[in-house]
Amino acid sequence: MTETISALEWRRTEIIGELRRSGQVSWEEIGRACGMTRQGATRRWSRQVQASSFDTAAGAYHRGRPGYPLSSVEWLVPRRARRVLDLGAGTGQYTRLLVEAGLKVVAVEPSEQMRRRLCVALRKAEVREGRAERIPLEDGSVDAVVVAQTWHWVDPALAVPEVARVLVPGGTLSLVWNVRDLAEPWVADLDGILRRHSRSTIDTRPSIGEPFGRPEHMEIRWSHVMTRAELLDMVASRSYVITLPEADRALLLADVDRLLDSHPDLKGREEISLPYITRCTRVRLA
Structure with a gap:
């Protein structure tokens, strides 16, 4: 029922x-x-x-969303870990790093279109339907859980005990977000365009609480090189852009187009270097 x-x-x-x-x-x-x-x-x-909007923009998400620095895996996943759950895996941006690190990876994702792209891109990962509030795994079946760019969508009251349930004793829950570095002037201008349509902010240092211990934090600064089309896909794959009425979405993307054509740091460039700050948090099951 x-x-x-x-x-x-x-x-x-x-x-x-x-x-x-x-x-x-x-x-x-x-x-x-x-x-x-x-x-x-x-x-x-x-x-x-x-x-729930990402099904309609899975292609743009896959093309436009950046990966993550390899050093984040080294910090977020314990060396002793063998089987890792990538929770809310999307189209596999973080899953790929976990697979390439030689880990046995279970990728759980609620969106059917996202899962399809993930299955094609990463055949070595075990892909399952599910969400943080109802994880389709057995008790104590993974050494670590990684949640990349997703924890802000979950209900912590349900997700925290579910994650604790599937972890082995002493297992690790790791959260990671890519945040655009607004110290770069053109990135700040892009952020200004996006904030006309959404002023919501993501808490990249959320409280986890019991049964997990004290959180540890780390930041990594890096840049993602992308084409103009990939940057537009990155914008189009934001949830608040996907859910805009079509006319408003077209206006927003036109504003981003104008920024790319007019800003002195972007004009005429075939490749764009977008600076990011990757914010990492890890907690261990007490």
Whole structure:
């Protein structure tokens, strides 16, 4: 019964997302149809709509999202680890590093389109459907859990005990985010364009709490070289861009196009070096 209710709620979220992306309905209309205010509907579904939006942009996500520095694996995954869970694996940006490090990797991802691309790109990884709140693994079956660019979408009250359940005693939960380095002027200008449509911020040092111990943190500065098309895909694959009405999304991408054509640090360049800060957190199961 619980699984049926969860599936129905997930489908309702998908329908609301489809309606929002098409521009057919406003949050006020959604709220009215569901017997609540506009603010209530926004609080109830906007985050879930964004979290479930990646199916429609899996291609752009795969092409535009950067990888991660190899040194992050060395810090996030204990040397003794053999079997590692990549939770919310997406199309495999972090999975690839784990596989190349010689680890036995289980990649869990809720989006069907993301999983399809992951299966094609990384045949050595074991790919399963699931999410942080309901992990399809046995108790004590992995040495480490890595969550790359995903923890801000999960419900910690459900995800923390689930992660603890699948970890071996003393296992490690590691969180990692790529954050654009706004110290670079053109990156700050790009951020300004994006923030016209979303002012939400990601907590890259979230509290984990029991049964995990004290968190440790590390930052890595690096640059990702990409083409103009890949940068546009990176922008198009942001959840708040995916869920914009089509007209607003087209305007945003046109603004990014103009930035690429006009900024002195970008104009005429075939390759663009985008600076990132990779923020890492690790905690051990007490």
